Amino acid sequence: MGHEWMGMVEDVGSQVTTIKRGDRVIAPFAFSDGTCEFCRKGLYTNCLHGGFWGQTHDGGQAEAIRSPFADGTLVVVPSSVEGDEARLRAILPLTDVMGTGHYAAVLAGVHPGGTVAIVGDGAVGLCGVLAARRLGAGRILLLGHQESRLELGRRFGATDLVTSRGEQAEREVIELTAGGAEAVMECVGTKASMDTAVAIARPGGSIGYVGVPHGIEQINLERLFFGHIALRGGSAPVRAYLPELLADVLAGRLDPSPVLDLTVDLDGVPSGYDAMDQRKALKVMVRL
């Protein structure tokens, strides 16, 4: 298990050219060769030779990990951050949730001064708030149900919190935006969240969906059709965005570290999963 990791390089293979022993590196949640047709298009999660940690390759909740395609996959973190615990914590979420939230914002077409609605107050949705603010959104509506998470969303830059559910939430967003949000970020992946995203998109707008779809068999295609609403989503090619997001963290312009609200050691991993399962923790950091 474990697809969101950072570590120190102990050794490198003979064909590795850009990574060296002693480097601190971060990995996106998928590995990729960086050279195939899809990697060259920035679609790293469709790499012809790639895969996912914890699925086709061992994950990062371990004493050590071997990375295939180190040159294509890993990103070196400058040594200037060594000893800066706060900065290191801010870098870790780039491996998945921050990169995924950013991808949702890109696909939704978030632009300076625009209005965006974010469905979901989990770690991805909250990072989506940071991403939308970073891309200059003027108004950020966050839809969720858990007070502490919504409060964090407010700290991250959400301007409006919508806590009702279903059609009531949809009505509220449509009223608050006088007709719907031009950019919608769907960050959950359930039928209910997708229905809400489709319902609150403004005619001519875009929905970026990054929640892995679970049990979504139907979608209101008529509303998308007659509303000229684009629906774009996918498993975020986080590798494409790591350099720019890392630069912003290093410059102090981006800090997603508050989503890491519980820390355990390797033996404490099961209790970390329990805490997330019981909604007592948003995102757990494992320290060796």
Ligand SMILES: [Zn+2]
């Ligand atoms: Zn590739």
